[in-house]
Amino acid sequence: MSNYLPYIIVGLTAGSVYGLAATGLVLTYRTSGIFNFAHGALAAVGAFAFYELHHQRGLPWPVALLICVVVVSTVLGLALERLAAALNGVRPALQIVATLGLLLVVQGLATGFYGAQSRFVRPFLPTRTFPLLGVRVSVEQVIVIVVSATGSIGLAVLLQRTRLGAAMRGVVDDPELMDATGWSPTGVRRVSWLIGATFAVVSGILIFPTLSLDAVLLSFLVVQAFGAAAIGRFSSLPRTYLGGLLIGVASSLLTKQFSTFKSVSWQGLVPSIPFIVLFAILVLVPHRLPAAGRGARSGHAEGRSLPKGARLPVGTAVVAVTLAIPHLAGARLPSFIGAAALVSVFISMVILVNLSGQVSLCHAAFAALGATTFCHLTTGAGLPWVVALLGAGLVAIPLGALVAIPAIRLSGLYLALATFGLGILVERMAYFSVFMFGPEGTRAAPRPNVLGLSSDTRFFFLAAALSAGTWAFAVLLFRSRLGRLLRAMADSPLALTTFGLSVNITRVLVFCLSASIAGMAGAVFAAGVGSANAVSLNPLTSLLWLAALTIGGTGIAKPAIIAAVGLAVVPSYLPGLFGSWGPAIFGTAALAVTLAGSGDRPSLATRFARAADRGAWRLAASPVKARLRPQGAPS
């Protein structure tokens, strides 16, 4: 037992921070309906601000802490409340992309300012140790545990015992009714975002001395928070906090258990624990979760095509530009090859996201599986290029079916979380195994050695032709029976079920198709670069892809081409800018698009008129309250 005790203490310390972060996440989700994927990014902002003030500028740590908690949290909390209000009524997929965009912005800015290396800093809390139950416990650990517990328990008491708490619980159930009782829902939400941001900032500051100062690592603190939130079923704060502790302790104990194992896969298991928990809870007990999002319809089918007259000129222009590219691109041709391959990746996502109204945050895993299989089949087994390409598409199908399991039971936010979890699981446990990228994380991917297709120019045409084929397939699919069924399913899966359609088969089918195309596209991409690379297909790539696709808008070819050119070509022309700021730029663009887009949202003028209406109503209804709050607090 005494062997395990130190690990339990370490686990409790980390788990406390996870719990604190997770309660903040659940609080804001429940009061605003917006699930903040950037919650860990807030922790990163807190940590970087503290690092700047304390470690760089030399302020004493209590002062730095105070500034972070008061100033940074307030600014972040208020900004997020505005963002969440603007996202209210936007379809779930866009809400997800918006906070993912924010996550990318923070990561991008941190990398831009501080570089990509993680920095190890000296702890600012006292680290001297004292014996407790036969193990040495540091003061730092005690402080972390006490601060987190105080925050979480304090919040629980606030919610249960005070009128503000009652209002915060009420705003979840019926904001309109809340409005009528005199509590401003906006005010209540503002408080909850302030608390949520403060918890995130504090957890970031508490954990970064042990974790290292690294924007990606800190942003993925949200990962542990996801697991804890799932244990709390996205609603109970005390259970969420306990969930954080549980995940901390379980990870710590398993680290001890697996430290003797050589296999990469087993070591990858430990950081995946939150996701295994998340995935298991989402899939096994979906009926115990609160309804995701407040929009009734989760799906939203889109497949707008150009007006008939414009098709020929636009099509001709696209073909002409494609033919001209090898002559114009010069040394940048490889990035155009990448873009040509990426178009297929994005079309595979269009099929899933735009046509069937589902979300996937693990498309990089499909592409990675396809790419590595392709490498094995060509350089390993010596199969012909085309056969290997088809093999890449086939191998991705079972993974697509696996991802479709959560899609059967979940939609919108929970589906996004489950696929995100699965993507990270695949990366941690399989990427570096011999079946995929191998321990070095890279494998050679050849180009075909017939018809001179291995030259850059010819391979570019091959990749472009393959993407054109993918596009034609997608167009046919949109018009096929499956396409019509998918559009109907976005409106009413219930009606289709009672007409005798097994909608689960429809869902699995579209995931398998999408995964298969992504797998083949991943193979073409790898062949274009010359190798399949684990780093370029990490789970963050999936997020970046979804953000880029959203920037591209509606339709089939248009969003795919815009996203591919934006991700692969534009950075090669602006290497200085995109080298360090790329994710931040894509994140900002995704945020802007989600805020500007969505036709079903009332225009600014309408919203202003409504707010004025409400204000007028308040003035008329209650002279006392009107005097207290003359602007009528537009929400």
Place this chain on the structure above:
Amino acid sequence: MSRGLVITDLSVRYGGHWALQRVSLTAAAGRITGLIGPNGAGKTSLFNACSGLVPMAGGRVELHGHDLTHASAVVRARRGLGRTYQRMELFDSLTVRQNVALAHEARLAGGNPVRHLIPRKSDRAEADERGQRALVRCGIDHLADRPAGTLSVGQRRLLELARVLTTDFDMLLLDEPSSGLDSKESERFGDILRDVVTERGIGLLLVEHDMALVMSVCDYIYVLDFGKLIFEGTPTDVMNSPAVRAAYLGSTELEVA
């Protein structure tokens, strides 16, 4: 083997609340059977349990002699049990024509992944033709190219009926199909229902608040209150039953009829 829907001792429970307690009824083929009762009596719960959307706490559901008690919603549909929804589950982003055609195509695709992707050659024409016939029968063929989301409530009710008539269901559960129709429309609605039953010999189980419609089209009526069957009989019996009047006390619906 009797044709029709036979429900025996059906119970449905939500947590500690019994929505239905040991309800038995029969909706024979070739007849229109009414199911009435005040709001919250359990009518929609009965439909949901019959079509396999909510679990049954007890009882049996049989269609044409086949036991469907443990069958999934999809299997029940394939056995010939169709339904409409009180809140109307139309495919709003599709046109009226696509709505009706898809109902048939959904059945054809069923659980077969190949048929999802590659329809049989004749399927499309058949679905269009059946859809067109149903639209004409319901008198909304002039709306065929309008998106379903743009229709009025009355037109949407008719579309939902047309959609369920496109397929070859032989037992239909209609959940308040005439709410939102004016009295002239609902009179025509009643004519459509009667014609369909006579022509195809299918059975209808009708939940309806419009008493004039219920009394004029139904051959037999069941009355639910608080999850229990309180009366059954011909329209005349129902009109004269003190128990039914008591259940409806405070509402004037029966007087209107």
